[in-house]
Amino acid sequence: MPAVVEVARAHGLRLAMYWIQPATVLVAYYHYFHGHGEAIASQAADPACEVTLPGLRQPLRIRDMPSFIVDDGTGAGSDLSKLILHGFRQLFGQMDEQEMMVLVNTFEALETTALEAIRPYLESGVFAVGAPTVPLPGAGDKNERVHLFAEDDKKGYVAWLDAQPARSVVYVSSGSLLTYNAREAEQILLGLRQLARPYLWVVRREGRSPEVDRLLLEEAARAADGMVVEWCDQVRVLSHPSVACFVTHCGWSSTLEAVACGVPVVAVPTWSDQPVNAHLLEEEWGVGVRAERDADGVLTSAELARCVDLVVLSGEMATAVMANARSWKDKAREAVATGGPSERSLRSFVKMVQELDEFARRAEEILSTSPSYP
Known part of the structure; x- marks a missing residue:
């Protein structure tokens, strides 16, 4: 701005x-x-x-x-x-x-x-x-966090997560701005069905088309293993032991929260800083894999299933991703701990501001007593 x-x-x-x-x-x-x-x-x-x-x-x-x-x-x-x-x-x-x-x-x-x-x-x-600049679970009361949308657990997603096996749930969210067209929503549903895993999918009400509503109603009628919600407390979800991986648009807040909670990632970037964040997740930190879109820019069901399998099934990549995710989780907790690097950095900023203020005050005093001061 x-x-x-x-x-x-x-x-x-x-x-x-x-x-x-x-x-x-x-x-x-x-x-x-x-x-x-x-x-x-x-x-x-x-x-x-x-x-x-x-x-x-x-x-x-x-x-x-x-x-x-x-x-x-x-x-x-x-x-x-x-x-x-x-x-x-x-x-x-x-x-x-x-x-x-x-x-x-x-x-x-x-x-x-x-x-x-x-x-x-x-x-x-x-x-x-x-690391990130929001309280992590265990770092304070949940009411200290400020949510962009009104809290809503009418569907009981927390109780549903509690009932799922450890590291079984695929969590899917595209953040607070992006919406899905009918083909995008259909491909995600087909991919989730192909995985045959429990899933939690956030699909905001705002901007949702009638075609997407129809697909979601049909999915609910199938008595599927998943749950679709309009809102969730993302940090709470990512911290839940039943969550196996996070399919994300790679917004920076979501990226940091995934790292801080130690959750493997399937990166599906769109715009702004998201491609950089996907690069960092996959190639710098080794905590996930980047999914490729088709010629129309859509994440296909086959690609979604392939990428989730890569980071959650037993295998060399999944093992490495999980080890890296745990390592970065520990480093993030160290960063935001009381007296940790992030607090020390913030305190050094405050000290610098105070020193600049003191310098300005003393300079003003000197100038005000100078005969040549206007």
């Missing part, structure tokens, strides 16, 4: 930016606007082309970049991409003009390389304060 910077400047307020995407995305945007934009744009038509950005451990393919900087201008979302990219361009221009501290919703161990890569360019300070 570039206008916020202008408001802060007009009122003489010090400004810190809260970056709600991964530090890796911060690196990608920074270098896109500082010398790498043309190189990235020239390769945008080739999803497999690799681009090396300063400081990152490995190159990012075009398909793994934030969607707004690799939109070739021909897609249905190109106008929106241009609008959002213009906003980011303004923001990074303002960051160049004005010293701006940056708080990032990540933790040091998770994105060490990306945080080290961006700090030399943002000398006012980059502080990793997340």
Whole structure:
């Protein structure tokens, strides 16, 4: 929101930016606007082309970049991409003009390389304060969490989860914005049936078509092993011992919650930072696998079933994914523990603000007693 910077400047307020995407995305945007934009744009038509950005451990393919900087201008979302990219361009221009501290919703161990890569360019300070920035189960009362939608357990999904065997449930959610068309919903249902596993699927009421409603009614009439809900407490679900894997759109909040809860992931990214997050989940952290869409951009039933099997059945990949998921869960808990890295980082940010305030106060005192002070 570039206008916020202008408001802060007009009122003489010090400004810190809260970056709600991964530090890796911060690196990608920074270098896109500082010398790498043309190189990235020239390769945008080739999803497999690799681009090396300063400081990152490995190159990012075009398909793994934030969607707004690799939109070739021909897609249905190109106008929106241009609008959002213009906003980011303004923001990074303002960051160049004005010293701006940056708080990032990540933790040091998770994105060490990306945080080290961006700090030399943002000398006012980059502080990793997340992992995620929501209370985890066992870290406090559940009422401390704020939910985007009204809490609703009319269907009793928690009791249903309690009745399922350990590591059996496939949890499917596309977040708070995306909706399904009829073919997308049909393919997901067919894939879940093929898996023959209990499933919990979140399908929001908003924007749901009559065709999707019909499919869901037919599924309910089948006395299926699954449950479809309009809302759930995602952290509570991901923390439940019956959940085997998470089929996710790879929004950053969902990504962090999966990592913090130690749940293997099937990544199905669409736009914005989601392709980067899918890359991190699969290739950097090794906690899941990225599903491929068909020519129409749909996750097919066969691909859904294939990917879930890869991360939950016995086998070399599933074993490695589960081990990595447990390891990152432990590191996330360490990060948000009292006195842990995220708290120390936040305290160092507060200390820096206090020191800057004290410096400004003393400078004002000196200037006010100077004969030449106007």
